[in-house]
Amino acid sequence: xxxxxxxxxxxxxxxxxxxxxxxxxxxxxxxxxxxxxxxxxxxxxxxxxxxxxxxxxxxxxxxxxxxxxxxxxxxxxxxxxxxxxxxxxxxxxxxxxxxxxxxxxxxxxxxxxxxxxxxxxxxxxxxxxxxxxxxxxxxxxxxxxxxxxxxxxxxxxxxxxxxxxxxx
Numbered sequence: 001x002x003x004x005x006x007x008x009x010x011x012x013x014x015x016x017x018x019x020x021x022x023x024x025x026x027x028x029x030x031x032x033x034x035x036x037x038x039x040x041x042x043x044x045x046x047x048x049x050x051x052x053x054x055x056x057x058x059x060x061x062x063x064x065x066x067x068x069x070x071x072x073x074x075x076x077x078x079x080x081x082x083x084x085x086x087x088x089x090x091x092x093x094x095x096x097x098x099x100x101x102x103x104x105x106x107x108x109x110x111x112x113x114x115x116x117x118x119x120x121x122x123x124x125x126x127x128x129x130x131x132x133x134x135x136x137x138x139x140x141x142x143x144x145x146x147x148x149x150x151x152x153x154x155x156x157x158x159x160x161x162x163x164x165x166x167x168x
Contacts, residue, residue, distance in 0.1 A: 008035025015039045016090035019098075020048075028052045034063035038070055098137060100157070108134040109154040112147055122147045 008014070014036055020026065020043035028037050031052035040050050054060050100106075108129050115125045122144035129142040136146055 008032075008039070011035060011039060012084065012087040012090065015043055016087050016094055019091055019095055020044050023047050025049045026051070030054060031063040032059050034066035034070075037063060038067055038075070041067075042075075102137050104134060105137055105150070108142070109150050112150055113154060116151060 018026065018040070020040055022043075022045055024044045025048065026040050026044060028040060028050060031037055031054040034052070037050055037052045041048065044050065052063055054063065111132065111134070112125050112129060115128055120128070125147045126142040126144050129147065135141060140146075142150075
């Protein structure tokens, strides 16, 4: 029998769409032959977690075998270096588009800007956002670092908009 390596469908697009990050936790509910699982493990390294599921015992065996074979060939499971530049850029673009189009994010950014203008600390702003029912794009509570990122992104977007208007 000739062994044929499985080529997963829309591999780069799936990884970019999932926004796989180091330390992330992921579930692959159709492990199949392990193609996407290998990519998720690589992109979530060094401390990411993957729970790969499949109802077909043969598919589970194929996934284990495929991951072991990749590792034996020197493929480092658990390193973002295995993603192409194009996949990394698509992931970044998807994250930015999601953040910009998220109404909750825009409203939270506006409130954070007002609170900062009134002398609020990052911690106080995070507390106020959480008390007001806002959460991050991923549904988590705001922390001071998240507020700082939110304000930094908002400032960057405002500068880009001003630059584009000045050029027009």
